[in-house]
Amino acid sequence: xxxxxxxxxxxxxxxxxxxxxxxxxxxxxxxxxxxxxxxxxxxxxxxxxxxxxxxxxxxxxxxxxxxxxxxxxxxxxxxxxxxxxxxxxxxxxxxxxxxxxxxxxxxxxxxxxxxxxxxxxxxxxxxxxxxxxxxxxxxxxxxxxxxxxxxxxxxxxxxxxxxxxxxxxxxxxxxxxxxxxxxxxxxxxxxxxxxxxxxxxxxxxxxxxxxxxxxxxxxxxxxxxxxxxxxxxxxxxxxxxxxxxxxxxxxxxxxxxxxxxxxxxxxxxxxxxxxxxxxxxxxxxxxxxxxxxxxxxxxxxxxxxxxxxxxxxxxxxxxxxxxxxxxxxxxxxxxxxxxxxxxxxxxxxxxxxxxxxxxxxxxxxxxxxxxxxxxxxxxxxxxxxxxxxxxxxxxxxxxxxxxxxxxxxxxxxxxxxxxxxxxxx
Numbered sequence: 001x002x003x004x005x006x007x008x009x010x011x012x013x014x015x016x017x018x019x020x021x022x023x024x025x026x027x028x029x030x031x032x033x034x035x036x037x038x039x040x041x042x043x044x045x046x047x048x049x050x051x052x053x054x055x056x057x058x059x060x061x062x063x064x065x066x067x068x069x070x071x072x073x074x075x076x077x078x079x080x081x082x083x084x085x086x087x088x089x090x091x092x093x094x095x096x097x098x099x100x101x102x103x104x105x106x107x108x109x110x111x112x113x114x115x116x117x118x119x120x121x122x123x124x125x126x127x128x129x130x131x132x133x134x135x136x137x138x139x140x141x142x143x144x145x146x147x148x149x150x151x152x153x154x155x156x157x158x159x160x161x162x163x164x165x166x167x168x169x170x171x172x173x174x175x176x177x178x179x180x181x182x183x184x185x186x187x188x189x190x191x192x193x194x195x196x197x198x199x200x201x202x203x204x205x206x207x208x209x210x211x212x213x214x215x216x217x218x219x220x221x222x223x224x225x226x227x228x229x230x231x232x233x234x235x236x237x238x239x240x241x242x243x244x245x246x247x248x249x250x251x252x253x254x255x256x257x258x259x260x261x262x263x264x265x266x267x268x269x270x271x272x273x274x275x276x277x278x279x280x281x282x283x284x285x286x287x288x289x290x291x292x293x294x295x296x297x298x299x300x301x302x303x304x305x306x307x308x309x310x311x312x313x314x315x316x317x318x319x320x321x322x323x324x325x326x327x328x329x330x331x332x333x334x335x336x337x338x339x340x341x342x343x344x345x346x347x348x349x350x351x352x353x354x355x356x357x358x359x360x361x362x363x364x365x366x367x368x369x370x371x372x373x374x375x376x377x378x379x380x381x382x383x384x385x386x387x388x389x390x391x392x393x394x395x396x397x398x399x400x401x402x403x404x405x406x407x408x409x410x411x412x413x414x415x416x417x418x419x420x421x422x423x424x425x
Contacts (some may be wrong), residue, residue, distance in 0.1 A: 129176045185203055216313075235283050266374060313332070
């Protein structure tokens with residue numbers, strides 16, 4: 001699919017590309033069911049890879065019309081209007097050529113008008129307004145007196161990003177939205193550092209954590225052979241995930257490629273060894289670029305590589321053992337008291353450890369510092385799948401760690417969200 005997109009962009013001139021994407025979003029909007037209860041106010045949610053958060057909101061919603069539109073589909077043409085430096089927030093959004101900004105504003109007006117012709121809405125919900133493609137849409141909503149709201153999806157900000165990214169984003173893409181609902185007090189502080197008024201940022205918890213308290217489908221039966229076998233899940237990642245561009249150099253690019261490949265290889269070998277006894281899932285990040293490559297390389301009867309942005313919570317719940325690195329999944333697994341192995345042996349870790357989320361200091365999970373340590377730890381678990389044991393002190397520290405990032409994963413985050421929405425103008 002990525003190859004097709006690149007080919008289209010090479011062949012089609014800019015104007016033709018814009019017309020093509022315009023036809024695509026018109027077709028998309030024409031296929032959406034905009035039926036609503038006219039006695040209720042409407043929340044328009046722009047999805048950008050946070051399907052589970054929005055699903056949790058939908059399941060809890062009783063008092064609003066809740067319409068979800070896919071951001072990447074609606075605003076795909078935005079990349080035709082902006083420089084790479086603006087797209088990646090290396091420079092200020094406002095520094096884009098005025099002609100490009102004006103042209104994108106006009107395109108955003110077309111999208112806004114098309115939606116408004118189908119449905120009126122009082123609230124605009126999004127995971128962030130830092131995305132270059134959504135900023136004009138947010139300004140148009142504000143002009144129409146629509147309440148603009150951030151429902152945060154990135155509540156685990158690394159120490160480096162917490163300190164440095166907040167200042168960079170404040171300078172290059174200052175917050176436009178009027179309100180923000182975040183996972184934790186720590187995340188509230190982060191948005192305040194980005195320039196948002198403390199009175200406009202409310203701590204509610206993680207919306208998708210509500211899904212942990214609901215029954216789920218047995219989707220694995222459609223994915224893997226015998227879905228009743230105990231499940232081992234590894235949450236994979238991009239080769240350079242969580243490494244800030246400022247730390248990179250063209251002469252010596254940094255990545256986690258070595259540790260990632262070793263993790264894949266060990267799991268693949270174990271899947272072969274324990275066929276008929278365990279199932280293995282390698283779950284890629286929703287935006288991970290090597291999904292197809294990994295599927296081709298590792299898929300077998302009891303090991304499947306899968307993508308998607310709406311199944312992670314269910315995988316966590318079904319897993320007997322979770323393997324991960326630098327992801328919110330670790331915190332969520334800690335909350336659910338899942339057996340968790342945190343991989344922490346890549347050669348670049350000594351250089352970057354101060355920039356990473358401090359899972360390597362967390363209690364109540366297994367931290368492996370070498371490939372051999374990982375192989376021994378997981379092999380021993382598979383041979384004798386007993387829960388890892390921790391002291392009461394370690395469990396208390398684990399609970400404190402979870403609260404620092406997830407606040408109250410009590411199944412009522414979305415109820416708190418909708419109660420707060422009712423209070424808005």
